[in-house]
Amino acid sequence: MQRVPEPELMDDAEQARAYAEADFAEPHQAFVTYFQERFPRHRPQRVVDLGCGPCDVTVRFARAYPDCQILALDGSEPMLAQAHALLAGAQMLERVTLVQRSLPDLSSVGHDRDTLISNSLLHHLHDPLVLWRTVHALAVSGAVVQVMDLMRPPSRSAVLHLVEAYASDAPDVLRRDFANSLSAAFTPTEIVAQLAEAGLALRVEVVSDRHVLVSGQL
Ligand SMILES: C[S@@+](CC[C@H](N)C(=O)[O-])C[C@H]1O[C@@H](n2cnc3c(N)ncnc32)[C@H](O)[C@@H]1O
Known part of the structure; x- marks a missing residue:
């Protein structure tokens, strides 16, 4: 099935x-x-979460690694408002700094990260190399990277099957977004090619019926 990009x-x-x-x-x-x-x-210290959204992953990561500080970056103001509320409730505002940037804009963002994480951002990018160039730009030598995303099913019927399996009770707006995201996602083979083009020696693994994980140390 051909990729159908989403906003x-x-x-x-x-x-x-x-x-x-x-x-x-x-x-x-x-x-x-x-x-x-x-x-x-690995002991994460200076982490960046790219496309942090409402920061649920960010908070879980911060709890697992109590010594780290996290820069949580997203281009969406409404998402960052949701993130601010979640961080305040979790008493994480001192450990997580929110920054509004639309990649590839990295103005005033320090290039000193020992850990880069990102969940469900890659499939949003019209040019996926933007993510991999950002990894190069922000990471110090030896930094650890983990990116997880959806992977594109082989057919429209496989998309609808996953929506039923995992979002049957979800609101319509979420079911629509999930179907659109699956259709916009990359295949593991495409991600391997992106990494080769970006010069990043990271491992690509299929970790569930809908997720692909990219990880490694630079
Ligand atoms: C599906 S959400 C994932 C949020 C979060 N990482 C999570 O796992 O729940 C994707 C997020 O990436 C953000 N995003 C998409 N393109 C972006 C870009 N070019 N620069 C910064 N953020 C972007 C969206 O605004 C959205 O909040």
């Missing part, structure tokens, strides 16, 4: 609210567990 930013207030209220506990906690399994000796 980059989730900057509609209703869309951001529905996304922030959705239950992504299982894949988001799995994101943290995958990181712990792949980098058991």
Whole structure:
């Protein structure tokens, strides 16, 4: 099935609210567990979360690594408003700094990160190399990277099957976004080619029926 790109930013207030209220506990906690399994000796200090959205992954990561400070970056103002509320409730405002930037804009963002994480951003980007160039730009030598995203199913019927399997009770706006995101996602083969073009030696693994994980140390 051909890729169908979707808008980059989730900057509609209703869309951001529905996304922030959705239950992504299982894949988001799995994101943290995958990181712990792949980098058991790494101690994150200066982390960036690219496309942080409402910061549910960010908060889970911060709880797993109490010594780190996280720069949480997103281009969407409504998403960052959701993130601010979540961080305040979790008493994380001192450890997580929100910054509004639309990649590839990295103005005034320090290029000193020892850890780069990103969940569900890649499929939003019209040019996926923007993410991989950002990794190059922000990371110090030896930095650890973990990116997780949806992967594109082979057919429209496979998309609808996943929406039924994982979002049957979700609001319409979320079901629509999930179908659009699956259709906009990249295949593992496409991601391998992106990494080769970007000169990044990272590992690509299929970790569920809908997720692909990219990880490694620079
Ligand atoms: C599907 S959400 C994922 C949010 C969060 N990482 C999570 O896992 O819940 C994708 C986020 O990426 C943001 N985004 C998309 N394109 C972006 C860009 N070019 N620069 C910065 N943020 C972007 C969107 O605004 C949205 O908040």
